[in-house]
Amino acid sequence: MANRSVTSLLMLLAMPPEIRAQYNSRLRATFSELAIHLVDHHSKVGPYIHDADILMTFAPMLTDEVFRQAKNLKWIQALGTGVDNLVDLPSLRHDVIITNIRGIQGPAVSEAAIMAMLALSRNLPRVVRNQDRHVWERWPASLLEGRTVGILGVGVIAEALAPRCKVLGMNVVGISSTKRAVAGFDRVYGRDELLTAVREFDYLVVLTPYSSATRHMVDANVLSAMKPTSYLINLARGGVIDEEALIRALEGGQIAGAALDVFSQEPLPENHPLWSMKNVIVTPHLGGFFDGYAERALPVVEENIRRFLAGDTANMMNIVTR
Numbered sequence: 001m002a003n004r005s006v007t008s009l010l011m012l013l014a015m016p017p018e019i020r021a022q023y024n025s026r027l028r029a030t031f032s033e034l035a036i037h038l039v040d041h042h043s044k045v046g047p048y049i050h051d052a053d054i055l056m057t058f059a060p061m062l063t064d065e066v067f068r069q070a071k072n073l074k075w076i077q078a079l080g081t082g083v084d085n086l087v088d089l090p091s092l093r094h095d096v097i098i099t100n101i102r103g104i105q106g107p108a109v110s111e112a113a114i115m116a117m118l119a120l121s122r123n124l125p126r127v128v129r130n131q132d133r134h135v136w137e138r139w140p141a142s143l144l145e146g147r148t149v150g151i152l153g154v155g156v157i158a159e160a161l162a163p164r165c166k167v168l169g170m171n172v173v174g175i176s177s178t179k180r181a182v183a184g185f186d187r188v189y190g191r192d193e194l195l196t197a198v199r200e201f202d203y204l205v206v207l208t209p210y211s212s213a214t215r216h217m218v219d220a221n222v223l224s225a226m227k228p229t230s231y232l233i234n235l236a237r238g239g240v241i242d243e244e245a246l247i248r249a250l251e252g253g254q255i256a257g258a259a260l261d262v263f264s265q266e267p268l269p270e271n272h273p274l275w276s277m278k279n280v281i282v283t284p285h286l287g288g289f290f291d292g293y294a295e296r297a298l299p300v301v302e303e304n305i306r307r308f309l310a311g312d313t314a315n316m317m318n319i320v321t322r
Helices: 017-030 064-069 106-121 124-133 157-168 191-200 222-227 241-253 291-310
Strands: 007-012 035-039 054-057 075-078 097-099 148-152 169-178 187-190 205-207 231-234 257-260 280-282
Touching: 017 035, 017 291, 054 291, 075 106, 075 291, 097 291, 106 124, 106 205, 106 231, 106 257, 148 157, 148 191, 157 169, 157 280, 169 191, 169 205, 187 191, 191 222, 222 241, 241 257
Parallel strands: 007 035, 007 054, 054 075, 075 097, 148 169, 148 205, 169 187, 205 231, 231 257, 257 280
Antiparallel strands: none
């Protein structure tokens, strides 16, 4: 049992050892007054979670059982932007402070979106399969130049992606909860115009946060309205897309293909049909995961720890309103 006169920080980081060590060593060196514990899976929180004052993690790594055991928890530092699978877990107490990290993912997710568009337009999966088989086969590429990309969810990441798409000669259209003029976008539709907007897209990039309002926003109706030559790219959350409807659309040729980085269930089960579809690129939630992430996130974490220890919780950075 921990000494309750000492503030306890539990880090739940299901990440490669070198990444876990980066967070662990930096915070131990900066905050010697903290009792810091680190686990790499939610099933291992047992010895520490009951006494933890602070929990630092990414929301997708959590389960409700963690919160059922967190009797002393006062603050959660989410290391990502999204807080679904955190704020919606039933055992999370309403008095627990939640803060997140936002504003640092734009370059990484933008590059992931461009990578996906290029890979789909040039049928890179087919190239890799042919390489494995030692097959020399050529076909003409489809250019991004002159194509239209629709970005569902016009936030900080979309504002980073749009000008990059413009540099490639693309037409950029946004779909937002608030219809407004945004730098880098040729025009912005409201969410209620989604069915109309998708008819003109060659690529639909999903960046909108997951919530009850966005659950299955991309459904069978939206997919059927898209051009049969168009592609879907999801870098947001799996639940924004009706995956069963997507599978039917891909099998039926309603759209040409998809690049999916996020899924309703993660890790994606081994027997899931998306793994085997030739017109789908599956990546394991890598969009915002880059080598400099910890260095950009830690200053926010450290400042929030200082304010928490000083009792200045009202002025912590990036407080999430529930």
